[in-house]
């Protein structure tokens with residue numbers, strides 16, 4: 001595992017890191033027995049409506065119209081459908097790794113998070129983000145190899161959102177094209193991996209990574225943490241939070 005030199009997400013008010021965040025899926029995951037009660041996850045993204053792509057100063061985020069149940073995730077550990085709100089990425093610096101989960105100590109170059117919220121029980125995303133069963137985040141590892149045939153649709157737009165707080169239209173993108181062939185997963189109850197670190201996430205981490213090229217990943221690193229008006233330009237990289245102690249939490253495996 002690479003030596004981590006990433007700034008941990010602390011804030012002035014809460015220097016101590018709270019939240020279990022992304023757990024190290026480090027236990028002998030590969031040998032975890034499959035939990036027969038865990039059915040397959042089902043993604044209904046065909047009617048999804050992407051709206052825009054933005055640089056929020058932490059990552060690049062594609063936001064969706066979540067005013068109805070047009071794009072949901074359900075099944076698996078979820079008690080009801082969860083609405084797709086946004087997806088974003090975490091990545092490392094050149095050559096080092098950038099995933100927020102590790103599998104038996106190994107981290108990947110990057111990790112994609114598809115963020116969904118429980119609109120059956122909560123009135124808004126913000127409210128759901130504070131509830132233990134409020135969010136369901138689908139984590140997908142990015143490993144390096146050949147070019148990903150569809151990721152260029154994202155990386156070609158990154159120059160438009162180079163600076164923090166920049167946003168541009170991004171219609172007609174369906175994240176189904178970013179899924180690996182298998183939807184087998186690990187799942188556990190954890191937290192947001194960035195402030196406010198609420199313990200409100202049902203994590204569903206796919207076992208199979210998608211493959212993207214170093215060149216495509218490099219384009220993410222042309223983004224900046226800093227705003228257009230700031231004179232010091234800080235390249236956006238290593239925007240991942242290292243795994244946190246498992247603290248006895250149970251990780252379950254689908255088949």
Ligand SMILES: NS(=O)(=O)c1ccc(CCCCO)cc1
Pocket residue numbers: 113115125126129137191192193194195196201
């Ligand atoms: N890296 S993550 O998937 O855990 C994640 C998802 C969403 C947020 C935003 C929470 C806003 C609360 O009002 C922050 C982090």
Ligand SMILES: [Zn+2]
Pocket residue numbers: 088089090113193
């Ligand atoms: Zn994330």
